[in-house]
Amino acid sequence: MTAKTMPGGPRFAPYASGKFQMAMGMVALDLKDWIDVDHSRATELTEKERLLSEKHEAVFADLPGSEAAQREVLMLLLDNLERCHPGLIAFDEGVVHVAETGKSYRLSDFGDHALDLAGRLVQEDLCLMTPGEAGYALHAASLCFPGRWLLGEKLGKPMMGIHEPVSGYAEKLGKPVDRFFTHLKADKPVSRLNWSILDDPALFQTSGHSSTVQHREITAENAGKCLWLRIERQTLRRLPQSGDILFTIRTFVDPLCALEGRPDLAASLRGAIADMPEGMQRYKSLIPFREALDGYLGALMERAA
């Protein structure tokens, strides 16, 4: 399944500076905005149900010892939804009812895997990070919409190991991120944005980084319909009781032609790609359609001039 395009174009434009920045890019988060809800909610929750029933092992995983933190996430989520998004769910006598999908869940059916239920209530993917000897490591996740990574390959790994394939991460971000995790306060949640341009609009993608095979069928003329902007709005908050950190990922996918009528954003995106080190372009699999993309964005700018 693919995400539906937002009417009016992309909601977020993390490339708007026109520069490429390998930075944490954290901004303070008001918890009333922790969970993002839009018109795709019913479709995406239904898609999560399908993935969780057809390939549960690929989209949910947890390690022993994470049970209490999983329950803490579920309780925080139920409380936040009831207070900040009234009407989306009803929670009574151990049963959660989801308004749009009509589905009801009994908490007791999820046993020690409360994060599995939590993930079914929101469009976000949920990753639980637990401190250990090598820093914070991934101990549980409900991950239905991975951006080209495989949960099974990352479970149990610390931040540095998780990001091993990411060009420049170890040198530029590894230590600052580890420090940030150590000092994150429960009352100071944050958010950040990540962007990619992909040749596939699917929300569930488990591979595709570092591809260099040329995409000859994508041209400057058709790139607006053959390429997609994928934005991840990520949040981090410390769980006050367990001390673990919850990482949420909310994914938005728009066809590149959503930038038509926005020559300013087309110019920024073109600038950010031109500014990006070769290794990162390679990691992000931009090389296969780099020229077509540049030509398309240039044409959007010229058309507006």
Ligand code: HEM
């Ligand atoms: C301060 C927090 C974080 C920063 C600054 C950060 C930074 C990044 C960056 C720059 C990338 C490359 C994305 C791209 O441009 O395509 C990336 C990829 C990724 N991040 Fe993070 N990240 C953070 C937190 C996390 C957390 C908590 C997880 C836990 C699951 C995570 C999992 C991943 C994964 C799985 C990838 C893809 C790696 C691959 O290709 O195998 N990140 N991250």
